[in-house]
Amino acid sequence: MARRIAYQGDPVITLDDVALQCRVEPEDLQRELIEQVIIPGVTAQAEQRTGAAIRQAEYEEEWPESYGSGHALDVGQASEVLSVKRVLGDGTTEDLTDPRRLERGQRESFLHFPNGRPAGVLRIRYKAGYDPAAYPGVKLWLLMSAATAHEYRETLITGTILAELPSRFTDSLLAEIEVPPRF
Structure with missing residues (x-):
């Protein structure tokens, strides 16, 4: 969530x-x-x-390894991915620079990794708000x-x-x- x-x-x-x-x-x-x-x-x-x-805001969510490329973000109306980080075993994170693409649908937004989803638990930060x-x-x-x-x-x-x-x-x-x- x-x-x-x-x-x-x-x-x-x-x-x-x-x-x-x-x-x-x-x-x-x-x-x-x-x-x-x-x-x-x-x-x-x-x-x-x-x-x-509804109102523009910044959100953060964690994706378990079971979420593949193209999975929907939890909050609808996402407009921009700010960062993707891998959560390491000790709880720290490392920035990932893997190519990514945000597909905006009418109700949901989907995050794609064209070269394959990076391994591990991912922490995704993004902006969302309706138009x-x-x-x-x-x-x-x-x-x-x-x-x-x-x-x-x-x-x-x-x-x-x-x-x-x-x-x-x-x-x-x-x-x-x-x-x-x-x-």
């Missing part, structure tokens, strides 16, 4: 975007509630539902979810946690980037 190292850049939606969606002036919104609870909350919900990176121009429905889902969370904040927000938003037809807006289940 990949782990997120850190988000990079700005969130996908902003306070101004949420204000427009809610049909209110930005100064009429509680900035801290929108920027620190609602926007991160709906982003996390979209990432959890799809298995894809708003290619999948505009994702931003619409985020905005609709943020507006719903804002409108019903008394029932959906407890402290700094955003409760699960009700499932509804808007989830189909995320379907294009949803990573298929793996067993």
Whole structure:
């Protein structure tokens, strides 16, 4: 399972975007509630539902030797492989410079090693995040979810946690980037 190292850049939606969606002036919104609870909350919900990176971030995952060349990365919407390292017996790593190619699909990204997969456990670091121009429905889902969370904040927000938003037809807006289940 990949782990997120850190988000990079700005969130996908902003306070101004949420204000427009809610049909209110930005100064009429509680900035801290929108920027620190609602926007991160709906982003996390979209990432959890799809298995894809929504906001640009750096991820790291380990591949056991059983994962061959062409295996899918755990997080969908990967865009760039930053490094591939071999994990040595003592836990240290060594950088690998073997040729590699990232094949980006609609839902998944696959890492290929044209000269064969290097031996051993591999630690792969990569960037991932969805492309708003290619999948505009994702931003619409985020905005609709943020507006719903804002409108019903008394029932959906407890402290700094955003409760699960009700499932509804808007989830189909995320379907294009949803990573298929793996067993």
